Amino acid sequence: MTRSRIFLFGGIILAGLLLFIFWGNKSPQPGPAAENVNLQPIEEAYERILQSSITAVNGEQLLEGALRGMTATLRDPYSTYFSKTEAIAHHESLADERVGVGIEVMEKDGRFIVVSPLKEGPAEKAGVQPFDEIVQVDDVKMDGKSFGELLSSIRGKEGTNVKLVVYREREDKHYTFTMIRQSMEVITVKSKKLEQEEKSIGVVEISVFGEKTAEEWKKQTQKLIKEGIDGLLIDVRSNPGGYLGSVQQIASSLLEPNKVFTYMQDPEGVLEPLTVATEKETDYVKKMRNLPVVLLQNSGSASASEVLAGAIQGNDRGIIAGTTSFGKGTVQETWKLSNGGEVKLSSHRWLTPERKWIHGKGIKVDLEVEQPALFELRVNPATSTSELGDFNEDVAYAQKVLNAFGEDSLREDGFFDGQTKQAVVTFMHKRGKSSSGKMDIDFYTVLHQEISKFQADKANDKQAQMAIGYLFHVLK
The missing domain is CATH 1.10.101.10 (PGBD-like superfamily/PGBD)
Known part of the structure; x- marks a missing residue:
């Protein structure tokens, strides 16, 4: 079993996101219980079900069920098994580019409903509309399919055709749309400059901590510094998390050298401090480290977002505004399996620079502001x-x-x-x-x-x- 990367992600939107940070070079060793357990009953049950069950099932389905059952036994919502298809989707979730047709879909009561097509994406251009129900992809009907299977059917090689059949309830009609899959860049950082009474601030929104979020952050903040700003508002509301490496690089542009931005705690309780990366003392870095900072969060700000909030708050670098964050204080690692799937397990706790574990509690704000219910x-x-x-x-x-x-x-x-x-x-x-x-x-x-x-x-x-x-x- 091959060990993969470590990630932080709140289980709000997608299943999980990889991290590029390792601490220590130890490979996980099986404990005594794992060495001595008798696995023969599993093999016996496997054979007996295949031979005697009146329910049609194949060996691969039994294996998938056993793997899911083992992780479910942990009673940890962040530990799970990914099938090969799910593992691919899991890796693509934070890619800087995705190949598809540009639609946001949600599953409801076993039906796949289009929330909205991406502006100027293939689906919008073809005529797909919000509230359309996807009933077929190419020649495969979606009845009884999982959400992962739907995504796998829609995704494919860039430049290839895909056919969607949708049911439009308000017209009581089915429509067939053929479109070409295309690569769409995923933008995770946006910024703008606001001015008031000869003062200006930069507002930077981070939607998720993806593969290139740190690069986008630097590009956007360099632009703001060049234009001239006196303060910085960082908006991570409803940001479910992502790569810890991206958080480290962003924190490195805000904190002084060698500052601890988080602690990692292993199963034995051993704490390891993670410090910000060393940044060259450029005018950009000097100005960034001296700007007044406000970080804006809400109950949807989770995991890696909370690490950044904790780093700012714990180092007295700025204030936190909004509402208490989600409260996910665990770190997951993924290991590849020989069947192409992956097992994702909570392997560490992360703590704030003040050594507080915020799991189930969240990061408390310095300036509490409730949002109108309609807005969220x-x-x-x-x-x-x-x-x-x-x-x-x-x-x-x-x-x-x-x-x-x-x-x-x-x-x-x-x-x-x-x-x-x-x-x-x-x-x-x-x-x-x-x-x-x-x-x-x-x-x-x-x-x-x-x-x-x-x-x-x-x-x-x-x-x-x-x-x-x-x-x-x-x-x-």
Whole structure:
């Protein structure tokens, strides 16, 4: 079994992300229990199931089930087994380029719903729309397939064709789109400059700590330094984590040489400090290390994002604003298996520079700012029409949104009562739309449009507005 790289990633969006940092050169050694255990019962069960079970199953399926069962026994949500297909997707999750058709998809009730096509991507150009259900890829129907199998079917070699068959519920029609797979660059760092009363700050958003995030960070911050800024706002809200190496390089541009940005603790409790990389004393580095810093986080900021927040807070390098972070304080490593799969295990804890373990607690903020519920709400594509008397998650989601828009004081348990029906009618009428009071595709389309409009208005981003205002106040 080959040992792979170490990674930090919150289990919020994807299964896992590799890290490029090793500490120590020891290979893992099996403990006494592993050496003495009798594996013969597993072989006996394997043979007996194949010979005697009335359920159709093959040896590969049994092996996959056994591997998943072993990691499930750990009762650790971050330790898991990846099949060969899942392992490939796992490695691609932080690649700087991905080959595909450019769509964000979510699985709901066994159906694969398009959340949104990437702007100017192959899917958007072909005509794929939000809320389309993917029912077939090439000649393979997706009924009963896993999310990993769907992704594997859509991905492929750059320049090759792929055919998607989608069902569009609001038109009750199936559409077939043929498109060419293309390589799409993944941008993980964006920046902008804000000015106020002869002072300026740089706002840098990091969506995930990917393969080239540190390079993107340096490029964006060098640009801001050249333009002239007096303060820096780092936005890692809803950043689920990523490569620890990227965090180290970013921290190295903010902290003084030899500063500890995190500690790693092995299963025996031994702590090892990780220090920032040595940076040449350029004008860029000097200015970066002296800028007032605010890091903005929320409950979706996890793992590697929390390492950066802890490094800044623990070294008194800046303040943390927003809300308490997710609270993932473990580090995972992956080992390759002979069948092409991988096993991912939690192998270390990470601690802040103050030697605090934030697992299950999160990084506390210095400046707490709650965000409007609508601003952080993700689109939830409905899979069916709901009406008076129904009880389901789609109704509960809509009730929550309607309450956030101030339509009425509705229940939010998912039961479609008379008050909910009237709120649907009122909501639609206020926007010039007719309504029968049902939560149908027309209702959900308008609902999602209103959510997008609210989120696009930066004035509704109370956390960012507060953090920006604080920085400008400090600079006066």
